[in-house]
Amino acid sequence: MTTSDVARNDWYPVAIDNLLTNGQSEVVVLMQEELTISRGNDGVIKVTAQDGRPCPVAINYGHVWSSIGQPDHALFDIPEAHEDGRRMVDCGPVRVKASPLRVVENFLDIAHFPFVHTDILGAEPHTEVEPYKVEIRDTVDEVWATRVRFFQPQAAKSAEEGQMTDYMYRVPAPCTSILYKTCPPRPGSWDVIALFVRPISEDLCDAYAWMALYDETSKQSDLVQFQQMIFLQDRSILENQIPRLLPLDPKMEVPTRADTTSIAYRRWLKRKGMTYGAQLVAR
Amino acid sequence: MNADHSEFVEGPDGWIPVALSVDLPEAGVMRAVIAGAQPLDLVVWRSRSGQVSAFDNRCPHRGMRLSFGFVRGERLSCIYHGWQYGEDGGCRHIPAHPDMTPPTSICANTYACQDHDGVVWVSKGADNSDDLPNFGGQGLRSLSVERGETVLRKLLAETHLPVSLTSDMQMAEAAIATQTRTSLVLEARSDAKNLRLMVHFQKITPDRTMLHVQTSPELPAELRISLSRWAERFRWSAENLGTMINSWDATSQETHP
Amino acid sequence: MGLQLYDYVLSGSAYKARLFMALLGLDYQSVSIDFHPGGEHKKSDFLQINPAGTLPVLVDGDLTLCDTQAILAYLAHKFDTTNQWYPTNDPVATGRILQWLAFAGRLTDTAGAARLHDMLGRSLDIDAARKGAHKALRELEAHLTEQGFRGHAFLIGSKPTIADIACFPYTALAPDGGIEHDDYPAIRKWLIAIRRLPGFIEMPGIHRLHDMRDEDGG
CATH class of the missing domain: 2.102.10.10 (Rieske [2Fe-2S] iron-sulphur domain)
Structure with missing residues (x-):
């Protein structure tokens, strides 16, 4: 399968800004192409493809972003990143033997909380997923799920007891998912947790979690490890879904009403022609 | 091979x-x-x-x-x-x-x-009236071997089995008593009675097989341990057979350039 | 001051200490070290505590222990009043336990290394790591098979010891590094037996045994 233009011409995370020091470089793979990310002694970051061509660079949300193609759009905006009082937390890349699209879809799913994140994000018998609202917002070309509610024993590092947690999900790009959830120490505000995924190939990727939280007390390393604990509970699931590519053929898997976000996400990918990491026809 | x-x-x-x-x-x-x-x-x-x-x-x-x-x-x-x-x-x-x-x-x-x-x-088929063995034995162990089934059947025909419990472990020549599509029975004569071993073959790939091994019923733990170690040795020799042949070939090529 | 554990949530070695303290019912203070992505374990503050730059580290008053297996032995000696986990009055059991503690190091160097490669993208010889892991798992499988014939569910006998705690994490987490349990039925039974121990805690990559919540179905 060739890399679709939609996939080629998008932005992907290639490094954590803070961890790349002056005069240092690192090599990462983006869609089977090796890229060298280097920071000069002047602090300027350059991204170079294997054939020597310069690649576009954007720096935002703690990460260095690049592309093997030519994005015709700026990197999506996360307005909350600019709000005062939020702590930004880079949780680092974790490698997953799965399609980047499977990784994003799992991030949009709440029904797995009681079984995969037991006693943290969910617990039996509180397994019911109440109806929620999903839309593809054509003006911004994004998938949104709102009015999502779920019972959580320990919703965040800062949570002390179980509570009904409100969620919103936003998919601003095929390989990025952002969730907004009830912020335990600050009712009325939303914590923001994003997952930025870099496809290494169609069925292998690096996932970078990033958070913008209202939490003045937790230690940074505790926040990182809480998020890593959650994501690593998902990893063994993601590496054992068959097929490894995300099926876009509706006959291939059986969704229910709880999967409304995933249904919209798959439909949106298909409509955009985002086929990298997807399986179009059941095999 | x-x-x-x-x-x-x-x-x-x-x-x-x-x-x-x-x-x-x-x-x-x-x-x-x-x-x-x-x-x-x-x-x-x-x-x-x-x-x-x-x-x-x-x-x-x-x-x-x-x-x-x-x-x-x-x-x-x-x-x-x-x-x-x-x-x-x-x-x-x-x-x-x-x-x-x-x-x-x-x-x-x-x-x-x-x-x-x-x-x-x-x-794979729902209505399968294949005759299955009735061995009446006791499960010993399952183990995977990096060899195809045909090779393993041949090697089993030449094996020796531990048959006694004494410290100088006695080995007896084993013979294949019966052989079916999925399984074979090995028999070795000991002082008291015949020791029987049933081996079932599960092909994983053409070069990889899972062996499911059963023994005569009610063997003492010591003999089962000996048989488990026999299975380890059998696997070792099966997997290293090719290596030994290959390294011998390499040596002969070196001496005769 | 009580026990302090310098800890990292994804470390199988740190999990040995966490798991053992949970099984003994011990309270401790966890000090999280940003192993990934921060690399805090190789920075000067932490190197003051453990010059080797490895996790976990246990601090108990004036004592600082930087070796996982030593931590298990210390905790057993000091806190296990039943003398079950490390029966040092029995020379045969002691010798066997020490042998499995050393074997646990091989699991870390093979299955643990493969996991670091597959999960955190560390550069190393992945084929050698997986091959070494399968070799070690075959040895473990053979031993546990024999233990089964003796009527023993664990590495040393019918009760778990620190040998089981030392070998459990990187065996259980092997699939994270592309090493499946399919070929090892005795290991699978042993992993379940450990996961059923009263007070057992999981870590990411080792799921809860949901069948223990047996109120519905059928």
Whole structure:
């Protein structure tokens, strides 16, 4: 399968800004192409493809972003990143033997909380997923799920007891998912947790979690490890879904009403022609 | 060493041994691979009441391997979203919608599966009236060997088995008593009575086989340990046979450039 | 001051200490070290505590222990009043336990290394790591098979010891590094037996045994 233009011409995370020091470089793979990310002694970051061509660079949300193609759009905006009082937390890349699209879809799913994140994000018998609202917002070309509610024993590092947690999900790009959830120490505000995924190939990727939280007390390393604990509970699931590519053929898997976000996400990918990491026809 | 590739074009028919019964206890769940042009990835599980079942190893919902799942009562649950399946493969419960009765169309793909004579067997065809062995033995162990089945059958015909419990372990020449499509029986004479070993073959790939080994019933623990060590040695010699031949070839090439 | 554990949530070695303290019912203070992505374990503050730059580290008053297996032995000696976990009055059991503690190091160097490669993208010889892991798992499988014939569910006898705690994490987490348990039925039974121990805690990559919540179904 060739890399679709939609996939080629998008932005992907290639490094954590803070961890790349002056005069240092690192090599990462983006869609089977090796890229060298280097920071000069002047602090300027350059991204170079294997054939020597310069690649576009954007720096935002703690990460260095690049592309093997030519994005015709700026990197999506996360307005909350600019709000005062939020702590930004880079949780680092974790490698997953799965399609980047499977990784994003799992991030949009709440029904797995009681079984995969037991006693943290969910617990039996509180397994019911109440109806929620999903839309593809054509003006911004994004998938949104709102009015999502779920019972959580320990919703965040800062949570002390179980509570009904409100969620919103936003998919601003095929390989990025952002969730907004009830912020335990600050009712009325939303914590923001994003997952930025870099496809290494169609069925292998690096996932970078990033958070913008209202939490003045937790230690940074505790926040990182809480998020890593959650994501690593998902990893063994993601590496054992068959097929490894995300099926876009509706006959291939059986969704229910709880999967409304995933249904919209798959439909949106298909409509955009985002086929990298997807399986179009059941095999 | 010739691997038996020919049988893999169509894939094996009939009952295939996938585990010793003792290795799939009540509420146990495991993965089994059946060789073929399109290898099968199966989940094999045993309910609380002891019933064994085999499904395609993917939950119809989101493709998750059901071998990661768990058994409650007579149902297998997927670890991902907790969807529950009965032994017929039908979905019985979806935790995200606890009050809904799942439509009968939600169904895992099933295979015939039975627990017979201390071995769990799976068949691709539902009505398979193949004669299965009645050995009446005791499960020893299952072990994977990086060799094809044909080679292993040949090597087993030349093996020696430990037959006594004395410290200077006595070995006796073994002979193949019977041989079937899936299994063979080895017999070795000891002072008191004949020691019998039944080996069932599960092809994983043309060059990889899972051996499920049973022994005569009620052997003392010491003899079972000796037989387990015999199985280790047998595997070692089977896997190193090719290496020894290859290194000998390399040496002879060096001496005769 | 009580026990302090310098800890990292994804470390199988740190999990040995966490798991053992949970099984003994011990309270401790966890000090999280940003192993990934921060690399805090190789920075000067932490190197003051453990010059080797490895996790976990246990601090108990004036004592600082930087070796996982030593931590298990210390905790057993000091807090296990039943003398079950490390029966040092029995020379045969002691010798066997020490042998499995050393074996646990091999699991870390093979299955643990493969996991670091596959999960955190560390550069190393992945084929050698997986091959070494399978070799070690075959040895473990053979031993547990024999233990089964003796009627023993654990590495040393019918009760778990620190040898089981030392070998459990990187065996259980092997699939994270592409090393499946399919070929090892005795290991699978042993992993379940450990996961059923009263007070057992999981870590990411080792799921809860949901079948223990047996109220519905059928």
